[in-house]
Amino acid sequence: MAESPDRYQIRITLTMKLNALRDFLAVAERGGVRAAARHLGLAQPAISRSIAELEKELGAALFERHAKGVQLTPVGQAFLRRATAIHHEIQRAHDEAGQLRGAVNGRVTLGMSTAPHLELFPDVLPAFRARFPDIHLEVVDGVYPLVEGALLDGSMDFYVGPAPARVPGELRVEKLFDNTRVILGRKGHPLAQAKSLRELADAHWITTSITHKAEEELGPLFEKHGLPAPKLAMRAQSALTFLTALPSSDLLMMLPVQWLRYPLLRDTFQEIKVREKLPAPPVCIVQRTGLPLTPAAEHYCTLLRRAAGHIRKR
Structure with a gap:
């Protein structure tokens, strides 16, 4: 016809x-x-x-x-x-149509900070690969401010990491689990027996651009407890820097608790257990409002929610 x-x-x-x-x-x-x-x-x-x-x-x-x-x-x-957003959405629609027909190929692009890398990724990745073995998975390391543009223009499907203070109306936030921090140093650190932040007032600290606003949070934490500003001795641009600096110096870091829980790192650091609470922003998913994910990307988020549920019970 x-x-x-x-x-x-x-x-x-x-x-x-x-x-x-x-x-x-x-x-x-x-x-x-x-x-x-x-x-x-x-x-x-x-x-x-x-x-x-x-x-x-x-x-x-x-x-x-x-x-x-x-x-x-x-x-x-x-x-x-x-135009960039439209281009990516057309590609996403193409992937979605194929996946709804039973195809297991396409692409999923996500941003992910350190905490979900260490806490969620080891459980989610094998299950995702079992369901979508031919999906090209692109993982961008970084915290929210570094990936906001990619979320808005559609080149990234979603972000997993510390909850941002605010997001544009085009994006929405879904909390996965609350989080906390720990203070870490080398094994045998001279301050290993400290019980409060006051006992750490003279320590020297590493901050890093890959954690969530490290300087802005360490300083106010000390101020909240009536302590002088912490002595920030080093700023690391990558995890490799502080992974080598901490074991070979008396520097300290305040990091998400996932660094201490991860099996490969558990015996590398000494936790200094202070009585003060060291809150961290909750870990969340950030994605675009009103635009559905492809079946593969949505399945990844489902696996994240499932793994986060186990963390909340624990």
């Missing part, structure tokens, strides 16, 4: 729009029409026409043309965020 003219026109228009978005993203990413055409395997005039039609429809220029290439205008920068 032949397509009706109206349905045919809708299909052609949709194809043209998606191609225009593809061309726009290629020019923005490659910095010029020539490079975009080479990347896409299309003729330069076709790319130029596509961008011109898109600009005409939007009523604004998306690029400033220069001798060495193009640069996004303010409107182009705003449109880039929308």
